Amino acid sequence: MDTLERLEAGDLAGATRLDLACGLRHFPQAAYGLAETLEVLNLSGNALSDLPxxxxxxxRLKVVFCSNNAFTHLPEALGGCPQLQMVGFKANRITRVPASALPARLRWLILTDNQLSTLPSALGERASLQKLMLAGNRLAELPQSLAQCERLELLRIASNRLAALPGWLTELPALAWLAYAGNPLLPAALCRPARLPAHTTLAWGRLALGARLGEGASGEIVQARLDGALPVAVKLYKGQVTSDGSPLDEMAASLAAGQHPALIPLRGQLQGHPEGREGLVMDLVDRAFVNLAAPPSLASCSRDVYPPGLALGPAEALRIAKQVASLGAHLHARGIMHGDLYAHNLLWRPGGDCLLGDFGAASFHAGDGGPQAQALERLEVRAFGILLGELLHCSGERAEHLKRLAVACIGAPAQRPRFIQLADALGG
Incomplete structure (x- = not known):
C-alpha cells in the first residue's frame, strides 16, 4: 500500500499503479504527477464521494477501484477516460449510474452491494463488456439492451429483486458464468429451497479448532478435530453479500448438492456457534490436492491463470474432464447450477482425481428437464467447454474428437450438448 506522503514527495514518480487507503475525502492532487504513466488506480477504503x-x-488509466467509499452515483468523469476498461465500486451507496459514466471500452464493471434499482440502457451498448457484477442491489429488471452484449461471459445478479429471468439471458452467445440466487424468482424452484436435504447437525462444542486453511469472499476455512479425534475442515460463513451473492445461498446449494466423487463430503451443518455464525463441517481434503489454476487476473479478465509450465498427462486431463462432466450432470439433475465452473475452483492431484468447491455463485433451477432448466444447463456447458479446451492445451492432447467436443460446448446455446451426453462422450 502506498502512502499520501510518498505520493506528495514525488517518490512514486513513474508508477503505473497507485494504492491509497488513508481516509481520503477528496481526490489527491498530487496524483496528477502520475498522469502520463498510471494504469491502475485503487482508492478503495476511503471516504470519497466523487472523482474530478x-x-x-x-x-493510460485502465483500471479504477473505489470500493468501500461514500459514492451515491457512479462518477461521470469515468466515461471520459479513453483507455479505462475495468471499474469497481463495490460497497458504496450508489443509487444512480449515468450513461455518461460508462467508459467506451468498458470490459469489467463491479457494482456489488449498492442501492441500484435501475441501470441505463447505454450499458448494453458497451460492446466490449465481458464481466458484469451487480449482486446485492435492488434491481427488479435488467436493461433489455444487455441482450446485445455478445461478449458478456460472466453475470452476477444474485440478491436483487428480480421476479423472473429475462428470456434473452440464456441466449447470450458467450455467457458461461451466471449467479442469480437470492431473488424472488418465479417459479419458486428458482429460489433457495424452503426444505433442504436432511443433514446431521454438529454442535460447536464437539469441535476443537486448529489452523486456518484459507479464506475467501464468503468465509474462512479452519482445520479442526471432531470429538477430539477425526480431522475435519470447518467453513464459517461471514454473512454479508459477496460479489457472487449471499453466503446463505452458498450453504443451501452445498447442502443440496448431495454426494458425488468430485465433491468434498459433508459431515453436517454447524450448530451453536458462540457468535451465531453459520457453518459447514466437511472432510479434510488430502494435502496432495492443489488448485488447478489461479483466478482471472486484471489482464485476463475472464480466463483463469494457470501455473507456468503446468503439464498434465493426456490421461490426467481426460480424467478431470470426465469427473467434472459427471458432476455437472449430477448437479443439474438436482436443480443446481454451480455458476463458477472454473479451474481455480478445482482441486486436483497427480493421476487426475479432482474436487469441485466454492458454491458461492450457485443457483437453483426447476431440475425438471424443462426448457428453462435445459437452457441454464447449456449455459454452464459453455463454462465446461472452456475448461475442456484449457485441459487439452495443458496436456498437449490432440485427439480430434475431444477438440470437436470442446467446440460443440461453446457453440450456439441451443445446440450445445447436455452434461449427461458429455459424460457419455468422455467415457464417464
Whole structure:
C-alpha cells in the first residue's frame, strides 16, 4: 500500500499503479504527477464521494477501484477516460449510474452491494463488456439492451429483486458464468429451497479448532478435530453479500448438492456457534490436492491463470474432464447450477482425481428437464467447454474428437450438448 506522503514527495514518480487507503475525502492532487504513466488506480477504503471532472488526464488509466467509499452515483468523469476498461465500486451507496459514466471500452464493471434499482440502457451498448457484477442491489429488471452484449461471459445478479429471468439471458452467445440466487424468482424452484436435504447437525462444542486453511469472499476455512479425534475442515460463513451473492445461498446449494466423487463430503451443518455464525463441517481434503489454476487476473479478465509450465498427462486431463462432466450432470439433475465452473475452483492431484468447491455463485433451477432448466444447463456447458479446451492445451492432447467436443460446448446455446451426453462422450 502506498502512502499520501510518498505520493506528495514525488517518490512514486513513474508508477503505473497507485494504492491509497488513508481516509481520503477528496481526490489527491498530487496524483496528477502520475498522469502520463498510471494504469491502475485503487482508492478503495476511503471516504470519497466523487472523482474530478478531469480524470481523463490519466491517459493510460485502465483500471479504477473505489470500493468501500461514500459514492451515491457512479462518477461521470469515468466515461471520459479513453483507455479505462475495468471499474469497481463495490460497497458504496450508489443509487444512480449515468450513461455518461460508462467508459467506451468498458470490459469489467463491479457494482456489488449498492442501492441500484435501475441501470441505463447505454450499458448494453458497451460492446466490449465481458464481466458484469451487480449482486446485492435492488434491481427488479435488467436493461433489455444487455441482450446485445455478445461478449458478456460472466453475470452476477444474485440478491436483487428480480421476479423472473429475462428470456434473452440464456441466449447470450458467450455467457458461461451466471449467479442469480437470492431473488424472488418465479417459479419458486428458482429460489433457495424452503426444505433442504436432511443433514446431521454438529454442535460447536464437539469441535476443537486448529489452523486456518484459507479464506475467501464468503468465509474462512479452519482445520479442526471432531470429538477430539477425526480431522475435519470447518467453513464459517461471514454473512454479508459477496460479489457472487449471499453466503446463505452458498450453504443451501452445498447442502443440496448431495454426494458425488468430485465433491468434498459433508459431515453436517454447524450448530451453536458462540457468535451465531453459520457453518459447514466437511472432510479434510488430502494435502496432495492443489488448485488447478489461479483466478482471472486484471489482464485476463475472464480466463483463469494457470501455473507456468503446468503439464498434465493426456490421461490426467481426460480424467478431470470426465469427473467434472459427471458432476455437472449430477448437479443439474438436482436443480443446481454451480455458476463458477472454473479451474481455480478445482482441486486436483497427480493421476487426475479432482474436487469441485466454492458454491458461492450457485443457483437453483426447476431440475425438471424443462426448457428453462435445459437452457441454464447449456449455459454452464459453455463454462465446461472452456475448461475442456484449457485441459487439452495443458496436456498437449490432440485427439480430434475431444477438440470437436470442446467446440460443440461453446457453440450456439441451443445446440450445445447436455452434461449427461458429455459424460457419455468422455467415457464417464
Amino acid at each position: 471532472h478531469d480524470l481523463h488526464r490519466f491517459k
